[in-house]
Amino acid sequence: MELANIEQLIEKYENAETSLQEEQVLATYFQQDNTPAHLLEYKAMFGYFNESKAERFTKTIPLKTKKSYWKWASVAAAAILLVSIYTVNTSDSISDQERKDAKLAYQETQKAFQLISQNLNKGESVAIAGLQEFQKTQNKVFKNN
Amino acid sequence: MILVPNQTKMQQTEFLNTVLPLKDKVFRLAKRLLVSIDEAEDATQELFLKLWKNKSKLKNYSSVEAFAMTMTKNYCLDQLKAKRSNNLKLVHSNYKDNNISLERDIEVKDSVSKVHELIENLPEKQKLIIQLRDVENFEFEEIGKILDLQPTAVRVALSRARKTIRQQLIKQHNYGIS
Numbered sequence: 423m424e425l426a427n428i429e430q431l432i433e434k435y436e437n438a439e440t441s442l443q444e445e446q447v448l449a450t451y452f453q454q455d456n457t458p459a460h461l462l463e464y465k466a467m468f469g470y471f472n473e474s475k476a477e478r479f480t481k482t483i484p485l486k487t488k489k490s491y492w493k494w495a496s497v498a499a500a501a502i503l504l505v506s507i508y509t510v511n512t513s514d515s516i517s518d519q520e521r522k523d524a525k526l527a528y529q530e531t532q533k534a535f536q537l538i539s540q541n542l543n544k545g546e547s548v549a550i551a552g553l554q555e556f557q558k559t560q561n562k563v564f565k566n567n
Numbered sequence: 568m569i570l571v572p573n574q575t576k577m578q579q580t581e582f583l584n585t586v587l588p589l590k591d592k593v594f595r596l597a598k599r600l601l602v603s604i605d606e607a608e609d610a611t612q613e614l615f616l617k618l619w620k621n622k623s624k625l626k627n628y629s630s631v632e633a634f635a636m637t638m639t640k641n642y643c644l645d646q647l648k649a650k651r652s653n654n655l656k657l658v659h660s661n662y663k664d665n666n667i668s669l670e671r672d673i674e675v676k677d678s679v680s681k682v683h684e685l686i687e688n689l690p691e692k693q694k695l696i697i698q699l700r701d702v703e704n705f706e707f708e709e710i711g712k713i714l715d716l717q718p719t720a721v722r723v724a725l726s727r728a729r730k731t732i733r734q735q736l737i738k739q740h741n742y743g744i745s
Contacts, residue, residue: 436726436733438726439722442704463732463736466682466736467701467733469679471702474595475702477591479591479593479594481612483616485616
């Protein structure tokens with residue numbers, strides 16, 4: 423690359439009119455050793471830019487790939503919830519038969535209790551008659567005293 | 568239900584292939600703005616956690632690179648703002664004596680590190696543009712998108728920055744001679 427061309431490019435460069443390719447031409451030119459004195463500042467500038475490009479981030483970046491495990495945990499939790507709801511519902515439907523049985527048993531027991539209470543009522547009237555008899559005799563006894 | 572983990576796995580590998588390689592660019596831009604290496608490293612880690620969290624949305628952006636640069640710029644400018652409001656002053660420890668060396672290539676080497684200092688003293692916008700253009704080689708259109716500026720405004724600021732750096736170098740060079 424001729425010096426005249428470089429000087430032209432430099433002028434464009436100062437006015438921010440160079441393309442990326444033209445800037446690349448300048449960058450490679452200033453990597454050479456024999457730079458004329460009036461362009462030394464550009465050699466420093468391009469040298470610095472080149473140095474800066476080589477800078478690297480050396481630390482590690484802690485990215486949480488474990489996060490996906492939490493997603494799986496929530497899926498598992500949802501599944502457990504669904505299963506438990508399902509089993510509760512089905513156990514409810516089983517007790518339908520049981521409920522019928524229980525109702526029948528209840529009715530039968532009620533019948534039995536009614537029977538007992540009827541007989542008890544009978545017994546009560548007999549007992550009261552007995553008590554009246556007892557009262558009569560008692561009165562007699564107290565009068566005689 | 569089986570599709571979900573596959574998708575995230577795809578996003579993860581895509582992230583590792585396309586976004587993670589940007590870490591050097593993010594770091595360099597953060598360092599340009601925040602100056603201190605420690606802070607730039609912290610900022611880079613912080614920014615990548617943010618990008619990682621939003622990895623499912625990244626494909627909505629036409630250029631993930633430009634998006635990452637925009638995020639970096641915003642994050643660092645916020646950091647600087649917070650620091651200024653806390654009245655904490657940045658302390659630059661990289662001031663050097665101007666040792667006048669007789670040998671020319673040493674002089675050039677010296678002015679290479681001088682360039683760093685000169686860029687540090689530029690206004691933030693020019694600093695960003697110099698970094699994005701002369702170090703990272705972005706097109707003017709892309710820089711305009713990242714900084715929310717017209718491409719012509721980018722050119723004007725870049726031209727100003729380049730001229731300032733050169734003039735300051737000439738000044739220092741002349742001081743060295745006289």
